[in-house]
Amino acid sequence: MISISSNLNLMIKAAEKASKSAIRDFGEVEKLQVSKKGPYDFVTKTDKHVEKILIEELSKSKKNYSFITEETGIINNKDKENFWIIDPIDGTTNFLHGIPHFAICIAFKSEEEIISGLIFDPIKDEMFYAEKNKGAFLNNQRLRVSNKGSIEDCLFSSNHEGVKFSDLNMRYSGCAALDLAYVASGRLDGFFHNKINLWDVAAGTLMVQEAGGIVNDISQYNINNIDIRASSSSINNKMLENLKNF
Numbered sequence: 001m002i003s004i005s006s007n008l009n010l011m012i013k014a015a016e017k018a019s020k021s022a023i024r025d026f027g028e029v030e031k032l033q034v035s036k037k038g039p040y041d042f043v044t045k046t047d048k049h050v051e052k053i054l055i056e057e058l059s060k061s062k063k064n065y066s067f068i069t070e071e072t073g074i075i076n077n078k079d080k081e082n083f084w085i086i087d088p089i090d091g092t093t094n095f096l097h098g099i100p101h102f103a104i105c106i107a108f109k110s111e112e113e114i115i116s117g118l119i120f121d122p123i124k125d126e127m128f129y130a131e132k133n134k135g136a137f138l139n140n141q142r143l144r145v146s147n148k149g150s151i152e153d154c155l156f157s158s159n160h161e162g163v164k165f166s167d168l169n170m171r172y173s174g175c176a177a178l179d180l181a182y183v184a185s186g187r188l189d190g191f192f193h194n195k196i197n198l199w200d201v202a203a204g205t206l207m208v209q210e211a212g213g214i215v216n217d218i219s220q221y222n223i224n225n226i227d228i229r230a231s232s233s234s235i236n237n238k239m240l241e242n243l244k245n246f
Contacts, residue, residue, distance in 0.1 A: 010062065087199035129207075138181075145213040168190075198218075
């Protein structure tokens, strides 16, 4: 068993607790698909409820830490050097349509640097996590990015615009956090996306780096308008060359 920090331990427990609510509600979404009103309002409530649980759990032993969250925005507490960054459900549209590909994301940022990151896929029970200088893991197994040298053999992911732009071998999964986790685990070779939010990529950025990959410096961007390029080290230059006009 690897040793993890108290902060990451807290993040894992919070994600596991919040996931129970997400899994239960996901089970209800299928029934709502056929109703006239549809599941949209229900899923918005789920998002807010999961965020509330995460904030409550993370605040139990770290009362003064501040938050950057998708639903509430910035919550400034006494300690403004340490931030929890939360996305209660990344892949909301998938969730809304009953597609089991979404994640709960938490990152811990201290003095402008991401120190810990967690991406939990509760349906597949895959807990991805990383800590600065300690590596990246999936359910206690060490992660490494892929080592393919030929871009033709690689698989990349992006959003709708990225898929339209690029002639690379592309996937569009609808969950940026899991795309980054998949780059870290070698399932994907690269991920790129323009104008994305910090809470979608904070945990995954650290994960890719700790798994031996390369991510551009996202700290130069506004938190709501990040252009991200993440890939294995062996394919990074070729991917960037392909994307130079994106």
